[in-house]
Amino acid sequence: MSTPHSIAVLGLGRMGTAIATRLAALDLDVVGWTRSGRRVAGVRTASGPNEAVATADITLLAMFDGQACQQVVDQVRGSLPKEAVVVNTSTIAPAEATMLARQLVHYVHAPVLGSVPAATAGTLQILAAADQGTLDRVRPVLDALGTVRRVEDASTAAALKLVANNSLAGAVLALRDSLRQADALGLPRAEVLNVLELGQLGGLVARKRSFLTGRPTDARAEFTIGALAKDLALLAAATDAPSRSAADLAATPADPEADIAAAATVPAVDDAVLAPLRAYIRGHATGDPSHFRDAFRPTAHIEGIRDGGFVSWSLDDYCAHFDGRPAPNEATRSRRTDSVDVHGTVATATMTLWHGVDTFTDVFLLVRDGAGWRIANKAYHRHANPSSSA
Numbered sequence: 001m002s003t004p005h006s007i008a009v010l011g012l013g014r015m016g017t018a019i020a021t022r023l024a025a026l027d028l029d030v031v032g033w034t035r036s037g038r039r040v041a042g043v044r045t046a047s048g049p050n051e052a053v054a055t056a057d058i059t060l061l062a063m064f065d066g067q068a069c070q071q072v073v074d075q076v077r078g079s080l081p082k083e084a085v086v087v088n089t090s091t092i093a094p095a096e097a098t099m100l101a102r103q104l105v106h107y108v109h110a111p112v113l114g115s116v117p118a119a120t121a122g123t124l125q126i127l128a129a130a131d132q133g134t135l136d137r138v139r140p141v142l143d144a145l146g147t148v149r150r151v152e153d154a155s156t157a158a159a160l161k162l163v164a165n166n167s168l169a170g171a172v173l174a175l176r177d178s179l180r181q182a183d184a185l186g187l188p189r190a191e192v193l194n195v196l197e198l199g200q201l202g203g204l205v206a207r208k209r210s211f212l213t214g215r216p217t218d219a220r221a222e223f224t225i226g227a228l229a230k231d232l233a234l235l236a237a238a239t240d241a242p243s244r245s246a247a248d249l250a251a252t253p254a255d256p257e258a259d260i261a262a263a264a265t266v267p268a269v270d271d272a273v274l275a276p277l278r279a280y281i282r283g284h285a286t287g288d289p290s291h292f293r294d295a296f297r298p299t300a301h302i303e304g305i306r307d308g309g310f311v312s313w314s315l316d317d318y319c320a321h322f323d324g325r326p327a328p329n330e331a332t333r334s335r336r337t338d339s340v341d342v343h344g345t346v347a348t349a350t351m352t353l354w355h356g357v358d359t360f361t362d363v364f365l366l367v368r369d370g371a372g373w374r375i376a377n378k379a380y381h382r383h384a385n386p387s388s389s390a
């Protein structure tokens with residue numbers, strides 16, 4: 001393809017704006033269009049998508065999701081010049097990418113790693129899937145945006161991008177965990193961020209510092225919680241495997257239009273839901289069953305496998321095992337609440353208890369009513385010596 005290229009950029013959101021601006025700044029012939037009619041300084045805009053693509057050698061999509069890609073492709077298909085190549089930088093499902101690759105004669109599936117600053121600087125990592133001839137034709141434009149890594153096919157490119165974003169979500173959630181632990185220790189946020197910047201999460205902390213200070217910021221979201229949650233939902237649907245990160249991100253109590261870094265700063269779980277778990281720990285520490293009666297609803301059952309058989313104790317059965325005195329080896333025992341997940345009026349929690357030769361994993365179901373949170377039921381697994389008592 002001879003230069004200069006004529007490029008239509010469809011979708012002038014965060015990434016589309018940065019991409020169109022960069023290509024226009026390199027004196028390429030760029031025309032943009034976006035559904036909302038938003039205009040971008042330095043980029044010529046068309047009044048509709050058909051007008052935008054009609055004379056373009058390359059149509060570049062920067063749409064929110066696969067559905068938006070499909071809608072726009074359906075809209076412009078008849079206006080695309082015969083030899084025009086559609087380059088799709090959107091993060092979509094592998095099956096959606098395959099579908100578009102089948103529908104369009106000249107198609108490059110090209111999801112990108114890197115956010116707005118990388119698009120602006122031309123340092124994106126581009127996972128490009130296309131036959132060699134088609135890829136060669138769009139190469140100068142992709143080279144202007146970053147580094148191209150050729151990938152086998154559209155589905156693989158889309159899948160790799162989702163896996164990459166799964167690791168990004170993991171990093172955001174790891175940062176959330178570290179900030180919560182630091183807050184619980186009363187450490188000053190600025191000092192915590194300085195130190196975290198030196199470690200494994202350093203790149204993320206450095207890039208997102210303005211969103212992490214705990215103070216309001218005017219900085220515009222570069223990559224939204226909603227977009228990352230979309231990607232993790234696509235991945236979970238494609239794999240049909242449980243995704244803790246997808247659930248955590250989707251349940252984040254923050255504006256989906258906020259930057260992903262805001263997901264790292266949401267407060268820790270409310271103390272109220274921890275109250276029955278703390279009463280439960282006090283019951284074990286003191287041997288005083290009244291703490292268990294504070295912790296559990298009266299209808300609770302305590303269930304697990306003992307001596308090879310399923311046992312379901314009522315709360316009275318359970319309390320009868322405690323005589324009001326701490327276990328003789330209490331000084332060597334320890335307990336840790338591993339996870340608490342609140343979903344409105346219900347919550348799940350897990351706890352590990354190291355009790356002498358036994359280690360227990362307790363799994364709790366909690367319910368909140370007008371009187372507050374209580375444990376509705378507990379199931380446990382006893383590791384190691386089966387002859388020890390709970």
Ligand SMILES: NC(=O)c1ccc[n+]([C@@H]2O[C@H](COP(=O)([O-])OP(=O)(O)OC[C@H]3O[C@@H](n4cnc5c(N)ncnc54)[C@H](OP(=O)(O)O)[C@@H]3O)[C@@H](O)[C@H]2O)c1
Nearest residue numbers: 011012013014015034035036063064068090091115222223
């Ligand atoms: N932001 C990042 O850091 C980043 C990095 C890598 C990859 N990505 C991926 O790149 C894509 C774009 O991300 P972004 O951050 O730029 O998202 P964004 O700011 O939300 O922009 C989304 C774009 O899609 C358009 N759109 C949404 N639904 C549409 C529909 N039904 N029909 C037509 N247009 C529609 C929007 O149009 P209007 O706003 O004009 O209505 C907007 O132009 C997403 O797939 C995202 O996952 C983003």
